[in-house]
Amino acid sequence: MTGIDVDYVGRALLRREDRRLLTGAGQFVADLELSRMLHVAFVRSPLAHGRIRTVDLRAAAAAPGVVLALNGADLLRLVPPAPDAQLSLPSKWTAAVQHDFLNPQQPLLAHDKVRFVGEPLAVIVADSRYAAEDAAELANVELDPLPAVVDAAGALAAGAPILHEHFGTNRIGHFTITKGDVAASLAAAPHRLRRRFVHHRYAAMPMECRGVVAAYDARSDAMTIWSATQVVHWLRREAAHVLQMPEARVRCIALDVGGGFGVKGHVYPEDLLIPFLARRLGRPVRWIEDRHEHLLCSAHSRDQVHDVEIGFDDDGHILALDDAFTADSGAWNTLGAGIAYNTAVHLPGPYKIANYSSSATIAVTNKVPNSAYRGAGRPEAAFVMERLVDLVAAELKLEPAEIRRRNMIRADEMPYHAGLLYRDGEPIVYDSGDYPEALEKALDAVGGLVAFRRHQAEERQRGRYVGLGIGCYVEGTGVGPFEGATVRLDPGGKIYVASGACPQGQGMETVFAQIVADQWRVSPDDVVLALADTAAIAMGFGTIASRSTVTLSAAIHHASGKLRDKVFAVAANMLECAPADLELRDSSVGIVGVPGAAVSLAKIAAAARPGWDHSRPSGVDAGLEETHYWEPPTVTWSYAVHVAIVDVDPDLGRVSVARYAVAHDCGTVVNPLLLDGQIAGGTAQGLGGVLLEELVYDESGQLLTGSLMDYLVPTASDVPEIAMIHLAAPSPLNPLGVKGVGEGGAVAPPAAIANAVGDALAPFGIEINRTPIRPEELVAAIRAARSR
Amino acid sequence: MSSPVEVRMIVNGTPRAGRCEPRKLLIDFLREELGLTGTHAGCEHGVCGACTILVDGVAARSCLMFAVQADGATLTTVEGLADGDELHPLQQAFHRHHALQCGFCTPGMLIAALDFLATNPEPSEAEIRDALSAVLCRCTGYQNIVKAVADAAEKMRAAGGAS
């Protein structure tokens, strides 16, 4: 056995999960083959808004290979609808934040009205997908069209058609947060600016679409659901409810999942309908979403309009900020206040702003439901704040970086009380970090500001327009309420860890093996992980919101601590010493300072078994397994500064990203190789969002971007090399000192690119206050400026 | 729906046969009839490249072909890249450079890279980026994929161009 005195945390270990994925041996939900499995296709609404007159499935049901065809009315008789639920929010939050919410629940199939194009009207089950799709074409659907609303302003206008008529309004959510005296400080401010900012609708777009397979075993009355989801325990809870089964009889598993980024982070109607069908038919049932369906029916994101006023002094100190915004939630509200509230509390970012108010209005529209996508409300916030800082700089004719330096919270001001409440109900306290240092390092990484300004002036002489843009953000990560870990000493001496965290490519099997290896002084190869399976642990939360490394590492730490006490008690009995004299070393427990006096973990496991001839001391019960559900005190604050240098072609409006740097702090780094991968991937998504990707609806609510030919995911030629600088101020809020990093990359690029394009086009006086940045609009703005 | 027809092909060096409807897509035939689920469908409309395989030595999108069109052809899928337990230099380089996260695009990416290096064994970074634009990856931001392909190209050249 080799000596295991090294720490694995911090090392660029190559991934355990790679081999299967590289050889085609990974198993995604679409790869699952079960005997007698049936296949599903949906009949989907062709209209954005309408009353359902008939969904006649007689011809479909008679088509070859069809086993079952159900419309919404049929289903309603079989499964009672979920009532409009109260949002589950911490009482500390509801008591403190002025709010009102309505929470319409999407039915498994539409039965009274359709509210967006693509909403499922009927389900066809057949012996092949081809047969199911053929039959779906035979459905005879009659809808009475209703006028559609396709943006929040339209939805909130007087006389607008109402989506959920029993509410009598499309305004399904509203809250206001405030600190200081915004009105008075704005009135007293030497300078004021007022602007509207629009952040458009785009989406996570993982390369694997969604998919669900379910199998019911009548003998044991047990349901197994395989779903490409980020939240297996949440799905189990809802499925148990819909199926009226005990949770203990429902097992939910996420196999290899081909990317999530938030879009797979909540429960969809299909997740519940497929298991229902499997039980009804007594055969496994499978639905694999195709890309067209994904664009049409899986959650979109962003889509906010902000009206903001900022007050500042002659030196550019921000005195007050007043924000009012609308969030277009689409037809249903999947996450309640979550995203809009994230926007509101993240908007002040790394700056000291004494007087701040944000008032959010969430409106339903005839579009796909809006849900979390990497950043979940934060890219919108960063876009608004970072654009404002640049506008202040322009107004005062100062360098934008200088305005940031003057307003940023300094390292010696940490921990910093932001004066707002997080959505877990706790006061926001930025726990650690050095924001100004991140700014300087990011600027240095693109060659420095002074050199750039010189270069920019020379380029302008030649009629070329280059610009530098900064995007900063802070992000609450590792949010509660909890994540759990079960740690068990396997009879062979390996360490088994189970959790409800669900990977979709983050490399969790590698990262948590490193963390566990250090906890137990074993090799990462001796760590056995069970993730994304509800059978492995009773309760779990799942992988959303940059939380798993933070919450699960802490749960592992605490469960390991409890288990270690027991392991030491048994080992002390075996070695005839006191537990306090023991230490972990080389897959064994030994007496401190006495080489050779050790007993292997495998032997300890055997000694702790129940039954005859065990070696437990009296008072120690059998078995070596402990579970800990870690409830974080609150979130821990990551941050980053992104700097982009762009080149704008004034004739074609084309924006090329010449250089891009990210200086960020996610606390203790577990695996630098995987960390860089997260940042590069997130940044590429943010760049795609601001420059290429857009979900476009026409005024009747038809989605015009229904394929990857229309919805442009960035390619290898679109994404620049991203330079990364790591600052690592450990978080004081969890044992390992980690902060979440999954989402961050995607938060700042829209802000940084908009600022860079604005900087490049400063000679024309062009402001970029809406995304996406479309070449044709840049060309038009440049032409207009030239002819002024 | 018309009656099933017999389709024969050589896949990863092994003669394979199956019956399917004439309208069955090649990707569905590979995955469902032959059990080769390493080839993935990311869009089924010819854009994402996840379904890329070699057909008679040339990269092709298996979602844009019917299985019957590949009757008599020689195919290579991701399952055919490794030599027993020994990973192909491209697979090794993807592992070393962390060029995959979720791994969903990876089979198509590997095959596209294989096809590309066969015609351009000593590519520049720009050429690699251009060639790999045929396959979408949502996870990695591409930079590690580009590094991996450049590294694999070098290793493959050093090994005498054998692939």
Ligand code: FES
């Ligand atoms: S599945 Fe063939 S190109 Fe996307």
Ligand code: FES
């Ligand atoms: S690794 Fe996930 S799509 Fe490429």
